[in-house]
Amino acid sequence: MSxxxxxxxxDDLFIIRSTEERTVFLECLQMHNPKDHFLYRAEAVKSRRIYGMIDFDKGFALAEDEALFVMTANEREEIHPEKRLFARTHFKSVDLLADGEVLIPSLMPERxxxxxxxxxxxxxxxxxxxxxxxGYNYYKLWENAVVNLGMVFGSTGRYRCHFINHDEEVVFTKEINVTKETQNIRLLGGHPLTEADGTLYDGTATDITTIRERAIEGVIVEKGGNSRYxxxxxxxxYVNRIFVRGL
Structure with a gap:
């Protein structure tokens, strides 16, 4: 698949391949990381620099028991490398396509x-x-945050996903009938940019503590008695910005 x-x-594009045995970080493209690597759970991953624009087109082989996690993110690694939400500033992204079809739709004020x-x-x-x-602008979204999560599974069928927070607690669980058509999974319903605490940012300060407590930091995927993390x-x-499809 492409x-x-x-x-x-x-700012960023991340692509991770997941099997039942291991997780492999395949692609790491970042705007604000001045280093040649990104620290992912104590592993140094090669990071490539981009500057507000991306030109990415790559094919990936995906076995039936594998999954591809495709994420766009906002970050300020050069001033705040801690993997923790810290401020709302600016983000935008064009459509991301999987096999020529929109997997993650754009977040563009111009549109x-x-x-x-x-x-x-x-x-x-x-x-x-x-x-x-x-209309040139940006949406005011969290820095050091995944903004969009796309999950492409190597096979269709019934999956159960447990979404885990920083304290390794399950904060959301969702059963998904994965088909070859892209689905938008909204864990809380309502507005697409509803945050993990159930609120929608309106330009005024909100309680970052609760958002941090409920933000997703990992996913356990189960199918047919097998699981992966x-x-x-x-x-x-942004727990309503999840997009899922199968091959």
Missing amino acids: ITMHGDLD NDMPGYPLWFGPDEKPLMPNPEP VGMPYPFP
């Missing part, structure tokens, strides 16, 4: 993907760049 992404991405959601630039502020396109590279607070 994963393709061309255009705006501020008005999230009408009314708080933006980075206010009405009277202008980006420091020449000739920005109309995949850890997130950063906490994942």
Whole structure:
């Protein structure tokens, strides 16, 4: 299968292959990491630098018992390398495709993907760049956070997913009938950018403690008596931005 992404991405793309025996970090593309590696659960993973745009097109073989975890993320590794939510600043991303079909839909203010959601630039502020396109902006999302999670399974069927927090507690469980069509799984329902504590950011301060407590930091996937665990590279607070399909 192919994963393709061309255009705006501020900041990161991660791709992880999961089997029942092990997890392999395949791709790590980051905007703000000045080092040549990213620390993923005590493992140093090679990191490639990108600068707000991405041109990615790569094929991956996927066995029936394997899964591909594809994530876009927001980070400021150069000033805050701790894997912990720490501030809402700016994020945007174009569509990410799997075999030519949208797996993770865009989050672009220029397309008005999230009408009314708080933006980075206010009405009277202008980006420091020449000739920005109309509506140029970013959504105000958490830094050091996974924003979108795509799970591609090597086979269709019934899966049970347990979503784990920092304290290794199950905070959400979802049974998913995985088909060859992409499904948007919303663990809390409502707005696509609802956060792990059930709130939707409206531009005012919220209780970061509860969001941190319930943000997803790992996923246990079960099917047919077998299970696997995949850890997130950063906490994942946007629990309605999960996209699933099978091959």
